Amino acid sequence: MAFLRTIDKPRIRELYDEVLSIKADLGDELVILAHHYQRPEIVEVGDFRGDSFQLSQMASDQQKARYIAFCGVHFMAESARIVARPEQRVFHPNLNSGCPMADMATGPAVGRALDELTAILPEKETVVPVVYMNTDAATKGICGQEGGLVCTSSNAKKAFEWAFQQGERILFVPDEHLGRNTSHTMGIPDDEMLLYDPNQVNGGHSPEALRKAKVYLWKGYCHVHTWYTPEHIEQARQTYPGCRVVVHPECCSNVVEAADAVGSTAFIVKYVESSSPGDTIVIGTEVNLTNRLAYEYPDRTVVPLSRSLCPNMFRISIEKLRDTLRAMPTMNEIIVPDETIHGARLAMERMLALP
Numbered sequence: 001m002a003f004l005r006t007i008d009k010p011r012i013r014e015l016y017d018e019v020l021s022i023k024a025d026l027g028d029e030l031v032i033l034a035h036h037y038q039r040p041e042i043v044e045v046g047d048f049r050g051d052s053f054q055l056s057q058m059a060s061d062q063q064k065a066r067y068i069a070f071c072g073v074h075f076m077a078e079s080a081r082i083v084a085r086p087e088q089r090v091f092h093p094n095l096n097s098g099c100p101m102a103d104m105a106t107g108p109a110v111g112r113a114l115d116e117l118t119a120i121l122p123e124k125e126t127v128v129p130v131v132y133m134n135t136d137a138a139t140k141g142i143c144g145q146e147g148g149l150v151c152t153s154s155n156a157k158k159a160f161e162w163a164f165q166q167g168e169r170i171l172f173v174p175d176e177h178l179g180r181n182t183s184h185t186m187g188i189p190d191d192e193m194l195l196y197d198p199n200q201v202n203g204g205h206s207p208e209a210l211r212k213a214k215v216y217l218w219k220g221y222c223h224v225h226t227w228y229t230p231e232h233i234e235q236a237r238q239t240y241p242g243c244r245v246v247v248h249p250e251c252c253s254n255v256v257e258a259a260d261a262v263g264s265t266a267f268i269v270k271y272v273e274s275s276s277p278g279d280t281i282v283i284g285t286e287v288n289l290t291n292r293l294a295y296e297y298p299d300r301t302v303v304p305l306s307r308s309l310c311p312n313m314f315r316i317s318i319e320k321l322r323d324t325l326r327a328m329p330t331m332n333e334i335i336v337p338d339e340t341i342h343g344a345r346l347a348m349e350r351m352l353a354l355p
C-alpha cells in the first residue's frame, strides 16, 4: 500500500478498492499476477510480481487458485495458460495489449525458416530452435515440436549451451539483440551470426553464407530497449559521476558493452537491492520498474538511463482489471489449442530441465 500514497487520484483509489473487494470475495480462488513493468496500482493490487515466467510458475503452484488474472502483455498470459493446470482458467484484462516484439515472429514463419535452413545445410547437420519467452504460444509450440526450447533473459546462455549439444546451429527467435548479446557471452564472434529476415527468401542470404553461420538471429527487437544508446550512458556518467549503469540484454550490444552490468528484470531488481545506501544506479529498462525501485530505495539514487515506457504494458489499467474480474469467467479468457499447448510445454519443460 505504501506506493499508493503517491497516487492521489480518487478514481484510481475507487477502482483499486473495488478490485480488493472482488479479491476478498473470491479469496484463494483468484490469483492476480503483475509484471514488473505494470503501473504502480496494478503492482500493488497483485498477489505476485515478477517476470513472465516466474509469475506463470507462481500461479500454477497456487493449489486453490481457479482463476488467474495476468497483468502483462498477451504472450505472458498465454505462457501462464501453457503452464497452468487444466482446471485453472487464465484471464487477461486487455486482449489488445500485445508485445510488438513477440508479434515479429509467428509459428508458421518459424516453421518455414527451419524448413529453409534444413534444406540448405549439410544433411547431417541440425539447426535447433531456441525461442525467447517473449513469443506467442504457436511459436513456442513449433519450437517444442522441432526439438527446441524456450529461454528467458536469465537463462539464455544455458539454453544456447543445451542447444549446441543437440545440434550444430541455433535459430534464435525473436530478439536479435538478446541473441547477439548471449552469443557474445559464449565467445561467438559477429561473423558467425547472421540476421535472418523472415520476409525474405532464405532470410535474405545466400546458401553459402547460411552454411558458414553458427547462429541465426531472427530480425526482431524491443523498441523499449533499443531506444538506449551509448551516448545515454556517456551522458549519465557525466551527470552522476561514480554511478553504475545496469541494462537489460534486449539492449543493443554497444549499449551492453558500455554498461557496468547486464541482466534480466529479476537481475536488475537484485542489483538495486544489493547496492548500498548512497549509491547511484542508472537503469536501462522500462521506466515503470525504475520508478518503483526509486520509490522503494529512497536512500540511494535510482534513475532511468532515459525515459522509455512500454505502451503495451500500459494498456492494462486498474479499470480494465476491475471489468475483467467482475465479468469473470465470461470475458477475456485466454484459450490455447491443446496441440499448441503440447508442443509449447515440451519447449518449456526442456528449459526447466536446464542445469
Ligand code: SF4
Binding pocket: 073, 098, 099, 100, 101, 102, 134, 222, 223, 224, 225, 286, 310, 311, 312, 313
Ligand atoms: S518491454 Fe519490449 S519486450 Fe517487453 S512487452 Fe514491451 S515491447 Fe514487448
